[in-house]
Amino acid sequence: MGGEKYGARLPQLISSLLLLFVYLCLTTPVAAKSDRDHSDSSPSLSKWNFRPIDSHLLDTGSPQPTKLVDGRSFKSDSQAATIVDCNHELAISAPSIPNNSLGIASVATPLFLTAKLFFAKATFSFSITSPGRHWLRLYFYPIPHPEYNLTEAIFTVQTNKFILLHDFQVPDSNALVFKEYLINIPQEEASNTFSVTINPKQNGFAFLNAIELVSAPDTLISDNATVAFPVGGQFSGLSNYALEVVHRLNVGGPLIAPINDTLSRTWLPDNGFWT
Numbered sequence: 001m002g003g004e005k006y007g008a009r010l011p012q013l014i015s016s017l018l019l020l021f022v023y024l025c026l027t028t029p030v031a032a033k034s035d036r037d038h039s040d041s042s043p044s045l046s047k048w049n050f051r052p053i054d055s056h057l058l059d060t061g062s063p064q065p066t067k068l069v070d071g072r073s074f075k076s077d078s079q080a081a082t083i084v085d086c087n088h089e090l091a092i093s094a095p096s097i098p099n100n101s102l103g104i105a106s107v108a109t110p111l112f113l114t115a116k117l118f119f120a121k122a123t124f125s126f127s128i129t130s131p132g133r134h135w136l137r138l139y140f141y142p143i144p145h146p147e148y149n150l151t152e153a154i155f156t157v158q159t160n161k162f163i164l165l166h167d168f169q170v171p172d173s174n175a176l177v178f179k180e181y182l183i184n185i186p187q188e189e190a191s192n193t194f195s196v197t198i199n200p201k202q203n204g205f206a207f208l209n210a211i212e213l214v215s216a217p218d219t220l221i222s223d224n225a226t227v228a229f230p231v232g233g234q235f236s237g238l239s240n241y242a243l244e245v246v247h248r249l250n251v252g253g254p255l256i257a258p259i260n261d262t263l264s265r266t267w268l269p270d271n272g273f274w275t
């Protein structure tokens with residue numbers, strides 16, 4: 001991984017850049033506060049004093065809109081019909097999800113209860129009002145189905161420039177998988193729509209439980225970063241890459257080791273980060 005800018009020279013496959021960076025999560029380990037759906041515009045309600053201009057929240061496979069405990073409302077399939085394009089798909093649902101007291105499941109449970117199977121390439125076309133950094137969040141849970149074994153689905157998820165998941169498969173039938181990327185959408189891309197495509201591996205199918213594309217504050221992460229490997233190394237031009245969230249801080253809480261987190265995430269305690 002060099003400091004090479006994107007463009008013609010960038011290799012097409014940038015599998016989720018394993019650039020370790022600290023995402024300063026100022027809350028408990030749940031969704032970022034920055035993308036709440038503020039029906040009330042009072043700025044004091046927002047920790048970041050930030051209201052996402054672009055906010056596309058889709059609960060794929062859901063017959064009705066889904067409201068989370070944090071107040072955000074996810075669109076149903078019919079509300080999202082103009083965003084999603086796939087010529088062969090199937091909506092399925094589950095009565096419940098596996099117990100998972102830690103992590104994303106505590107807020108996002110309803111999102112995992114429905115999914116859409118894609119038997120052909122699916123394209124999500126998001127209109128972008130405000131260029132700049134955006135969170136792209138993907139939710140996967142292999143809902144049991146009598147005909148299709150979602151645990152065996154293998155597929156690729158990509159944007160115009162980045163391959164975020166290549167030949168992805170959930171680890172097991174109880175897995176709740178949450179993927180979060182920080183992507184810069186420059187002006188020239190924003191003038192059209194921003195696309196995310198999901199491609200099943202040959203003759204197979206793909207699935208998705210929910211997807212979010214929301215504006216992130218541009219100042220959230222500086223364009224320069226200190227990289228973990230090699231220690232102390234500097235990396236600039238971060239906005240040209242898709243960053244996968246790898247480190248989080250569990251502010252005021254203890255270390256949560258991957259073994260205690262079904263999503264295999266590590267939540268770092270915040271002591272040592274505040275000086």
Ligand SMILES: *[C@@H]1O[C@H](CO)[C@@H](O)[C@H](O)[C@H]1NC(C)=O
Nearest residue numbers: 096097098099100101102174
């Ligand atoms: C899941 O949690 C509920 C309530 O805490 C409990 O009653 C149930 O036995 C748990 N199920 C499994 C499979 O652990």
Ligand SMILES: *[C@@H]1O[C@H](CO)[C@@H](O)[C@H](O)[C@H]1NC(C)=O
Nearest residue numbers: 144145149150151152172173
């Ligand atoms: C689905 O596939 C997974 C992985 O191959 C396997 O472990 C599991 O037993 C299968 N489930 C069913 C219901 O066949």
Ligand SMILES: *[C@@H]1O[C@H](CO)[C@@H](O)[C@H](O)[C@H]1NC(C)=O
Nearest residue numbers: 222223224225234235236237
């Ligand atoms: C990022 O690094 C470049 C090159 O080292 C430097 O010129 C620039 O000022 C830095 N930007 C910030 C915001 O630190």
Ligand SMILES: *[C@@H]1O[C@H](CO)[C@@H](O)[C@H](O)[C@H]1NC(C)=O
Nearest residue numbers: 254255256257258259260261
């Ligand atoms: C996992 O959780 C158990 C029960 O809370 C705790 O005893 C154990 O120390 C934790 N392990 C790690 C590696 O955090």
